[in-house]
Amino acid sequence: MPKNKFQEVIFTIIMVFFMVYAMICYNISLNVGGLNNSVFLSAFHELVIMGPIAFVLDFFIVSKLAFACANRMVDFRSCHPFSMILAISVASVAFMCPLMSLAATILFKNAGSQFISVWLQTTAFNFPMAFFWQLIYAGPIVRFIFRHIFPEKENAKEAAPNM
Structure with a gap:
């Protein structure tokens, strides 16, 4: 979807907001025993x-x-665009979930000598939520927002040579 570095930055900022905010709400809910209004703040x-x-x-x-990794899963030149989006999303979650769970374990869990166990448990709890949130909600919402910020028609006009 993004066509240049500026668009990549914007896309990443939007995706980070939707994914990280939802995952933080999820983790706080796990820690306090359920979702309540204070979690959102x-x-x-x-x-x-x-x-x-x-x-x-x-x-x-x-x-x-x-x-x-996604390019190894599907051939980007010949696959349906949905297959490409799905492969990239799956690979992104596969890398980001353990890394962000590591960051959360270091910053918020006070794991001490149980660090590896706490990190693995945090990753295991986060992965299903991150996977389905990305595929079903965050990914489509972010692509929808991005398409409205940067419509394809404008991109096509910019790419077309001046005649």
């Missing part, structure tokens, strides 16, 4: 910490790895 306090971490990881490391 509390999540913003962690978002200012976890959001930049997620952006740096995704923009500089994971997006390239996910794209390469």
Whole structure:
């Protein structure tokens, strides 16, 4: 979807917001024993910490790895666009979930000598939520928003040579 670095930055910022905020709400809910209204406000306090971490990881490391892995899963030249989006999304979650769970374990879990166990448990709890949230809600919502910020018609006009 993004056609240049500026668009990649915008897309990543939007995706980070939707994914990280939802995952923070999920983790706070797990910690307090359920979802309540205070979770939504509390999540913003962690978002200012976890959001930049997620952006740096995704923009500089994971997006390239996910794209390469997805390209091994499907042939981008001949596959349906949905297959390409699905492959990239799956690979992104596969890399981001353990990395963000690691960051959360370091910053918020006070794991001590049980660090590896707490990190693995955090990753295991987060993965199903991250996977389905990405595929069913965040991914489509972010692509919808992105398409309205950067309509394809404008991109096609910019790419067309001046005659």
